[in-house]
Amino acid sequence: MQHSEEPSTLPASTCGCMKPALETGNILTEPIGYIESCFSAKNGTPRQPTICSLSRACLRIRKSVFNNPEHSVMGLEQFSHVWILFVFHKNGHLSCKAKVQPPRLNGTKIGIFSTRSPHRPNAIGLTLAKLDKVEGGAIYLSGIDMINGTPVLDIKPYIADYDSPQDLMEPLDELNLKEREQKQRDLPHSVNTAGRCERQQGAEGVRPQYHSTEGKHPEDQTAEGKYLKDKASAEGKCPFSKCRSTTADCVLETRTNQSSSREGGRIDLHWPKEGIDNRLSVVEGDAATQENSSGTQHPSSMGVSSPASCVPSWVKDSPVTTLEVRFTPHAEMDLEHFSSEDHTGINITSFKYFRSVKEAKCAIIDVLAADPRSVYRRKHCQDRLFYFSMDTAHITCWFGDGFAEVLRIKHNDTVENTVGQCSLQSASS
Numbered sequence: 001m002q003h004s005e006e007p008s009t010l011p012a013s014t015c016g017c018m019k020p021a022l023e024t025g026n027i028l029t030e031p032i033g034y035i036e037s038c039f040s041a042k043n044g045t046p047r048q049p050t051i052c053s054l055s056r057a058c059l060r061i062r063k064s065v066f067n068n069p070e071h072s073v074m075g076l077e078q079f080s081h082v083w084i085l086f087v088f089h090k091n092g093h094l095s096c097k098a099k100v101q102p103p104r105l106n107g108t109k110i111g112i113f114s115t116r117s118p119h120r121p122n123a124i125g126l127t128l129a130k131l132d133k134v135e136g137g138a139i140y141l142s143g144i145d146m147i148n149g150t151p152v153l154d155i156k157p158y159i160a161d162y163d164s165p166q167d168l169m170e171p172l173d174e175l176n177l178k179e180r181e182q183k184q185r186d187l188p189h190s191v192n193t194a195g196r197c198e199r200q201q202g203a204e205g206v207r208p209q210y211h212s213t214e215g216k217h218p219e220d221q222t223a224e225g226k227y228l229k230d231k232a233s234a235e236g237k238c239p240f241s242k243c244r245s246t247t248a249d250c251v252l253e254t255r256t257n258q259s260s261s262r263e264g265g266r267i268d269l270h271w272p273k274e275g276i277d278n279r280l281s282v283v284e285g286d287a288a289t290q291e292n293s294s295g296t297q298h299p300s301s302m303g304v305s306s307p308a309s310c311v312p313s314w315v316k317d318s319p320v321t322t323l324e325v326r327f328t329p330h331a332e333m334d335l336e337h338f339s340s341e342d343h344t345g346i347n348i349t350s351f352k353y354f355r356s357v358k359e360a361k362c363a364i365i366d367v368l369a370a371d372p373r374s375v376y377r378r379k380h381c382q383d384r385l386f387y388f389s390m391d392t393a394h395i396t397c398w399f400g401d402g403f404a405e406v407l408r409i410k411h412n413d414t415v416e417n418t419v420g421q422c423s424l425q426s427a428s429s
Ligand SMILES: C[S@@+](CC[C@H](N)C(=O)[O-])C[C@H]1O[C@@H](n2cnc3c(N)ncnc32)[C@H](O)[C@@H]1O
Pocket: 042, 043, 045, 046, 047, 048, 049, 087, 088, 089, 090, 091, 116, 117, 118, 124, 125, 126, 127, 128, 145, 146, 147, 149, 150, 151
């Protein structure tokens, strides 16, 4: 197969220069909307959506994109989660560094495409958010990691059958393999020799197989999934049990190796053994492969079943530990000032996104426990105060060994102005 870096026929304008065009991938993007979120700045914004489930946002589809925004989101309310594709618009400039130092690695460098760093060539972010509600052309989200004003390029529904390898994978135990072989023998020859089937029955024989969902009606896929599940339950076992236990092995192994692998800024990435000692090694500043007796292989190329999905130990067991979060009595008192009673005696809060003081406190704990500081700040500004904003609160804290302490929580008037249009308290309740 020939590899070429660029398509051979590039559209050119009359002056000979390259035109931005769909065919070349040089598209001009037009945001479908801008995120209104409880985070006003990068500082203190969670690094991933899973860190703070109470972080809320709203996205209004722009009328300049669709005359009737509500038409574009018809049906979306039936999904629990959505993928959000967005632009890291507050990066300052486009990044061209091939290696980055993600905070999770506390200073160790790794290839940009192995990370979720915001500093990437096309500054495009991808977040899986919980869909709380769709109202007209407005989409209400939670569990987000985007700052207020983030331009959104696209939304896609999260569909576990397509998006989760565990749901895509069929366990390949003895019985299953035999059934497959029988099915293959029963098929007409033309089908048997066609690409997909041949590839699945490839030289490795017992490799895990991914269902190709391309070109299939969604219901066909569901039926296939159902077949697997029904078949398994009839046999009294979980259809994906093999995949799951293999994934767990992967995690277990990475844990047992974590202490030695962290020394000297070196990270060992372990795949499940299953009789073969396969490992990849990443050495600081230089991703290198370490050969062993069986050679270095990615699990999917091994002649054994590999996990449905696997992540390296440096993601699962980051050297950055979870922090204990404390509030001084003064900060606790500050927080109470965000709550008051209206003239009818009903408790109201002065938050835009959080529904109670308790929720705000939980969100602050989530954000700080994950240590939101940059690597530089962790190493060089240990005794400095750290500030961030969430919703209408401006938070001051400091970090000690293994803990973060909240010192003060004040009203952030500037935030109130920027998020004024979007009161999520009533919208998502
Ligand atoms: C590590 S990135 C991950 C984003 C996304 N989940 C992904 O994987 O592409 C999340 C961080 O990006 C930063 N961020 C969020 N929105 C941004 C924006 N609009 N412009 C620049 N940086 C942003 C925040 O500091 C946040 O902690």
